[in-house]
């Protein structure tokens with residue numbers, strides 16, 4: 022017996038080493054490090070020799086010399102799932118992308134040097150009672166992650182993302198990071214280490230008015246936006262209309278700045294003090310001696326922009342208000358996009374919230390990429406863009422959509438089962454193999470891929486077809502006869518008891534003699550399927566999920582003439598532990614594209630609970646098709662359509 026065992030071990034050995042070698046090769050290929058260059062710390066950080074050895078932190082907080090942030094946050098690779106493509110009839114143009122998922126991992130999947138401008142407005146480091154906006158589980162998890170370890174935890178969390186953003190920016194790229202007093206000074210120090218002190222351009226101060234009132238200190242009524250460039254070669258369109266600062270009416274009337282051509286002159290003087298009626302009246306001698314006071318003719322619309330901006334917050338009555346609690350004003354983002362990009366450039370916001378950046382980028386003819394970890398934020402952004410693009414009459418829409426690229430809405434890590442089961446078997450296989458971190462096989466037959474040298478079989482996309490004994494036997498045969506291998510992995514939605522039985526028998530036989538096959542049966546939604554991710558970091562257990570749409574139940578009640586109350590409180594999430602967190606309404610559904618009725622894209626929260634009732638007044642009687650889109654806090658979403666006869 023003993024002797025037999027020994028013999029067996031020896032005969033297995035070459036195969037085991039072969040597997041290990043292949044596995045190692047695969048691992049090192051997949052986690053090929055792209056090290057992002059950090060700037061040399063200039064003289065600025067040098068301590069005087071006479072002070073002796075004073076430690077100076079040259080690396081950003083949490084950054085490992087060799088692996089950078091891949092040590093704390095290991096790299097994982099998962100596929101993108103396209104859940105919707107909104108087409109405007111220009112498939113030849115690269116689509117704009119709206120991505121649901123954790124931005125660190127998403128950014129790691131994007132190509133280097135591909136983005137012209139990044140604006141981000143990350144959650145502020147503002148204390149434990151920071152109000153998570155939606156109570157969306159992904160958002161809550163991200164918040165816990167941000168908070169772990171107080172300020173160092175926050176900075177480490179943000180630095181990992183900033184470093185990726187630096188990689189994504191083109192050499193001519195710019196980045197604006199929106200913060201406030203809670204963390205801006207700390208983040209400035211970190212950004213100097215990541216982007217270089219010399220690449221700091223501005224600390225823009227956004228001044229606003231709020232009702233906040235304190236008698237103990239000066240009221241805090243500004244945010245800080247840190248502006249850095251990747252190199253010294255960057256665009257800055259300071260004289261673009263919309264970037265230039267506007268003269269106030271009182272300045273214009275006081276200094277009579279507008280000449281007859283409509284040009285402004287700030288302190289320009291007419292010859293011998295006479296009024297400026299045309300360019301020839303300008304006292305050029307005076308202008309020469311006061312160059313800093315002269316605004317030249319081409320500044321027809323304003324004067325050189327400064328680093329403090331007076332822009333109103335998006336208050337309760339603002340037209341652009343969508344109800345997203347931390348929504349930033351379009352004017353602010355507009356100024357940034359106009360100053361640091363041109364039409365056709367790629368603008369990105371990886372913390373897009375209610376979608377202000379993609380909405381403005383879209384209006385200004387920029388391409389864009391946006392993302393958020395909250396499913397609600399992604400849905401609100403999608404609706405905001407569509408409302409914007411389709412809210413005119415048909416002809417105007419057609420004209421305005423002439424060069425608008427499609428919008429691709431994608432998920433990373435949280436995958437919609439109903440969309441997966443619609444895929445062709447081939448696309449499904451590719452998706453599953455990539456989510457399992459395997460390699461595709463181009464060969465005909467039942468071996469669809471490999472992982473660590475072990476053949477993989479993927480079942481059909483339909484959940485109705487489960488794997489049986491017949492499939493197990495056929496796969497086992499193919500492995501042995503075609504590949505002379507003795508191990509295999511079968512992945513499918515579900516396995517019949519006969520399949521499990523067959524696999525157990527094969528495994529028992531394999532234990533007795535290597536010539537038999539050991540098959541691992543791995544259901545797609547099992548912990549085993551995502552082991553390659555959780556083994557890298559236990560915190561990653563929520564990164565790979567397969568989710569179902571909620572079950573939507575709507576009740577309606579007439580509350581006035583043509584006025585109805587719509588209620589989805591009875592709807593339920595079908596995902597473990599899930600809760601319904603938002604509902605959007607389209608009260609005039611065209612049967613094709615869900616476009617939220619303005620004001621019904623995010624109804625908000627009351628006492629920390631989502632508002633799932635809405636009242637709507639129709640303008641005429643007749644048949645109406647109504648659609649509502651309901652989201653749960655695990656990322657599930659469902660569109661439910663029904664008809665009403667309004668009397």
Ligand SMILES: C[S@@+](CC[C@H](N)C(=O)[O-])C[C@H]1O[C@@H](n2cnc3c(N)ncnc32)[C@H](O)[C@@H]1O
Nearest residue numbers: 124142163347348349372374375377393394395
């Ligand atoms: C302050 S809000 C952005 C608001 C946005 N600028 C607007 O105008 O509506 C910050 C957003 O970051 C998102 N977020 C937090 N952690 C994230 C992560 N790890 N990946 C992607 N988005 C994240 C939150 O869900 C939230 O929507």
